[in-house]
Amino acid sequence: MENTPSDLGLAARVTHLGKTYGSSSTAVTALDDVSIGIRRGQFTAIMGPSGSGKSTLMHIMAGLDTATSGRAWLGDTEITGLADAALTVLRRRRIGFIFQAFNLVPTLDVRGNILLPFALDGRKPSTTESTWIDQLIESLGLTDRLTHRPHELSGGQQQRVAIARALATRPELVFADEPTGNLDSRTGREVLTLLKAASIGYGQSIAMVTHDPVAAAYADRILFLADGRVVEDREKSSAEEISGIMLGMEQRA
Amino acid sequence: MSARTRARRNDHAGRGASVLVAALASAFGVVLLEVTSVMTTVLNAWGVTDMGSVRITLTIVAALFIAIAVYVSAIVTTNTVATIIAGRTRTIALMRLIGSSARAQRRAVATDGLAVGAIGAVAGAVAGILLGFVGLQILVATDVLPDLAYSLIQPVLAVPVIVVVVSTWAAAWAGSRRVLSVSPMQAVGAAEERSVEEVTRRPRRARIAILMMGSGVLLLLAGVAVGQASPLGVLIGVVGGILSFSGLVLGSHLIMPPVLALVGRVLGSSAPARLAAANAQRHPERSARATIGLVIGVTLITMFAVAGSTMEVIMQRTMEDPEARAGISESVSVTLAVISVLVGFSALIAAVGMVNNLAQSVLQRSREIGLLRALGFTAVQVRWMILAESLQMAAAAVAFGLVLGVFYGWAAAEALFGWSVEGSGIVAPAVPWLLVVLCVVGTVLLAVVASLVPARRAVSVAPVTALAAV
Ligand SMILES: Nc1ncnc2c1ncn2[C@@H]1O[C@H](COP(=O)(O)OP(=O)(O)OP(=O)(O)O)[C@@H](O)[C@H]1O
Ligand SMILES: [Mg+2]
Numbered sequence: 001m002e003n004t005p006s007d008l009g010l011a012a013r014v015t016h017l018g019k020t021y022g023s024s025s026t027a028v029t030a031l032d033d034v035s036i037g038i039r040r041g042q043f044t045a046i047m048g049p050s051g052s053g054k055s056t057l058m059h060i061m062a063g064l065d066t067a068t069s070g071r072a073w074l075g076d077t078e079i080t081g082l083a084d085a086a087l088t089v090l091r092r093r094r095i096g097f098i099f100q101a102f103n104l105v106p107t108l109d110v111r112g113n114i115l116l117p118f119a120l121d122g123r124k125p126s127t128t129e130s131t132w133i134d135q136l137i138e139s140l141g142l143t144d145r146l147t148h149r150p151h152e153l154s155g156g157q158q159q160r161v162a163i164a165r166a167l168a169t170r171p172e173l174v175f176a177d178e179p180t181g182n183l184d185s186r187t188g189r190e191v192l193t194l195l196k197a198a199s200i201g202y203g204q205s206i207a208m209v210t211h212d213p214v215a216a217a218y219a220d221r222i223l224f225l226a227d228g229r230v231v232e233d234r235e236k237s238s239a240e241e242i243s244g245i246m247l248g249m250e251q252r253a
Numbered sequence: 254m255s256a257r258t259r260a261r262r263n264d265h266a267g268r269g270a271s272v273l274v275a276a277l278a279s280a281f282g283v284v285l286l287e288v289t290s291v292m293t294t295v296l297n298a299w300g301v302t303d304m305g306s307v308r309i310t311l312t313i314v315a316a317l318f319i320a321i322a323v324y325v326s327a328i329v330t331t332n333t334v335a336t337i338i339a340g341r342t343r344t345i346a347l348m349r350l351i352g353s354s355a356r357a358q359r360r361a362v363a364t365d366g367l368a369v370g371a372i373g374a375v376a377g378a379v380a381g382i383l384l385g386f387v388g389l390q391i392l393v394a395t396d397v398l399p400d401l402a403y404s405l406i407q408p409v410l411a412v413p414v415i416v417v418v419v420s421t422w423a424a425a426w427a428g429s430r431r432v433l434s435v436s437p438m439q440a441v442g443a444a445e446e447r448s449v450e451e452v453t454r455r456p457r458r459a460r461i462a463i464l465m466m467g468s469g470v471l472l473l474l475a476g477v478a479v480g481q482a483s484p485l486g487v488l489i490g491v492v493g494g495i496l497s498f499s500g501l502v503l504g505s506h507l508i509m510p511p512v513l514a515l516v517g518r519v520l521g522s523s524a525p526a527r528l529a530a531a532n533a534q535r536h537p538e539r540s541a542r543a544t545i546g547l548v549i550g551v552t553l554i555t556m557f558a559v560a561g562s563t564m565e566v567i568m569q570r571t572m573e574d575p576e577a578r579a580g581i582s583e584s585v586s587v588t589l590a591v592i593s594v595l596v597g598f599s600a601l602i603a604a605v606g607m608v609n610n611l612a613q614s615v616l617q618r619s620r621e622i623g624l625l626r627a628l629g630f631t632a633v634q635v636r637w638m639i640l641a642e643s644l645q646m647a648a649a650a651v652a653f654g655l656v657l658g659v660f661y662g663w664a665a666a667e668a669l670f671g672w673s674v675e676g677s678g679i680v681a682p683a684v685p686w687l688l689v690v691l692c693v694v695g696t697v698l699l700a701v702v703a704s705l706v707p708a709r710r711a712v713s714v715a716p717v718t719a720l721a722a723v
Contacts, residue, residue: 064715065715097628099720107528116628117629122523122524
């Protein structure tokens with residue numbers, strides 16, 4: 001019998017995933033037979049040159065987009081073919097998101113943005129959840145920013161609010177697409193340290209898309225994509241090693 | 254659909270709404286003048302003497318209602334243009350960055366407004382003339398009107414057309430003011446769109462508005478008081494009414510946001526309802542302009558209805574004869590029906606503006622809606638959010654207009670006829686229940702219609718696509 005993803009210790013898994021955009025004559029293959037698992041409790045980086053399919057992969061794994069072929073699971077739930085409403089609830093309760101930019105709802109203040117996943121569910125955080133959120137806010141240094149609106153915050157602060165929101169529900173998996181892409185290197189390092197701390201501190205599973213070797217060096221494992229295929233799968237590596245691999249991939253291309 | 258095509262489609266939609274508004278105003282003006290001319294011809298044939306003053310009275314009444322329609326449509330157009338520009342801020346900033354002057358940018362917007370006004374006004378006039386022609390044929394054929402030599406097409410019909418063109422142009426010019434406040438920095442700047450209106454509060458305008466409202470209300474109350482003793486009260490009252498209402502329109506950006514907030518609280522505390530409430534107040538000036546036209550329309554309708562009914566109550570007191578009472582009842586309700594239709598047209602124009610405003614603001618927020626969908630907002634929640642926003646605007650405008658109209662109508666009746674009753678002529682305002690029912694039904698209908706298209710479009714865009722939009 002086939003092992004379930006959780007038997008394998010996976011937070012998410014895809015098998016033989018394919019994604020094609022457009023019709024036959026102008027078709028673009030964004031993903032080509034991708035099979036990977038994101039291990040539970042690990043900080044995984046997904047790397048690759050621009051256009052290699054990183055965002056597409058993330059969107060499909062997170063139930064934001066549908067694959068052309070193949071299957072995808074979140075935990076033990078197969079999400080291939082799930083209806084929009086079911087996917088929506090799944091995203092709300094079991095997944096956290098951090099995007100490169102435009103992460104926050106402009107009309108809500110910092111607290112409103114952090115509590116948005118609960119509000120969408122029509123409930124208030126429980127006592128344990130509230131304690132956890134207060135702790136998050138404290139550790140992210142947002143305590144005296146709670147009533148500010150997004151446009152009153154710097155890019156780094158906005159990104160920290162997005163992290164707080166993504167971690168607030170303790171989701172099974174957090175997806176981050178270029179979370180440091182809009183930040184200077186020092187602010188970027190702060191954000192990465194915070195993600196790393198969540199992974200080490202309480203085993204938060206994180207999948208982060210990036211093309212910055214320094215960012216990928218924070219991860220426990222690095223998957224490399226090129227032309228819609230997985231071409232490398234490395235355990236923790238230094239920024240230099242990662243740069244070397246990337247350089248090799250670009251030269252082969 | 255790329256962000257660029259979306260922005261362009263957005264502009265087209267806005268322009269379409271402006272053409273429609275100009276056409277409605279111009280058609281209304283043309284038809285009203287035609288009706289005036291037909292009535293004059295008929296009365297003349299009946300051998301009414303003193304035709305000169307009849308003609309003047311009819312023309313003044315027509316001009317009054319045309320002025321209201323043109324005024325409301327100018328507000329709507331100003332708002333539409335300002336909303337389009339808000340959505341184009343980044344493009345304008347980019348043009349400024351690469352060296353285009355703000356004045357040139359603004360002139361382009363105003364020229365566009367002139368074209369829109371001209372197309373709309375002429376189309377409306379043609380439609381109005383056709384309508385008048387067909388309507389007259391039917392009325393004559395069914396013997397409602399005698400078969401006389403009516404002259405429908407007259408030089409005077411050019412007046413509403415010209416007025417609409419000029420007012421649309423002026424409205425576009427006024428609405429384009431915010432082009433000047435776009436800085437080239439906004440092309441490279443922050444990811445969040447900040448509302449320009451938030452930054453530019455206008456204290457002088459606020460002071461003038463408050464002064465006008467305060468003194469207007471005082472004069473109005475003085476009019477009511479004087480009206481208890483002499484018919485002169487109405488003169489004071491009219492000045493007070495016009496003054497206070499103009500102040501209200503001028504200060505709508507101060508008054509409407511709290512009214513919207515109040516109504517928003519009624520919608521509940523679910524996430525969609527709270528976001529909707531926040532959205533309606535995101536750009537206070539924009540939502541004020543989107544709703545004030547409707548407030549004006551509903552206030553006027555209510556004012557006439559309440560004034561008529563209250564007047565009736567006062568006059569019933571002075572009259573013993575039941576036949577005379579019935580006669581008054583009858584003529585009051587006929588007059589009210591006619592006035593309601595005439596003012597109702599302005600309310601319709603305002604409603605078009607509100608529908609367009611909501612459609613545009615939802616389009617401009619597609620990225621934010623994509624984010625909400627990604628985070629777990631269901632399609633139903635998105636629809637409800639947009640409906641709630643629409644409901645909030647419509648309900649705030651109608652309810653506020655209703656309250657204002659009751660007050661103005663009551664004051665008008667008291668100032669006009671209070672003196673005719675022995676002892677205290679002060680009565681409670683009489684509010685026709687039919688009016689209230691119509692207002693509630695109208696509100697719900699308008700809110701649903703306004704939210705239909707934007708809601709469908711918002712949920713049909715995949716979250717990934719919406720998030721990718723730049
Ligand atoms: N909506 C779309 N329609 C057509 N092609 C698309 C669409 N989205 C992505 N693609 C194509 O799919 C491929 C993979 O895109 P994807 O966004 O996943 O790349 P990426 O690795 O995230 O790149 P980057 O690092 O630049 O963000 C690219 O060739 C891209 O042009
Ligand atoms: Mg990408």
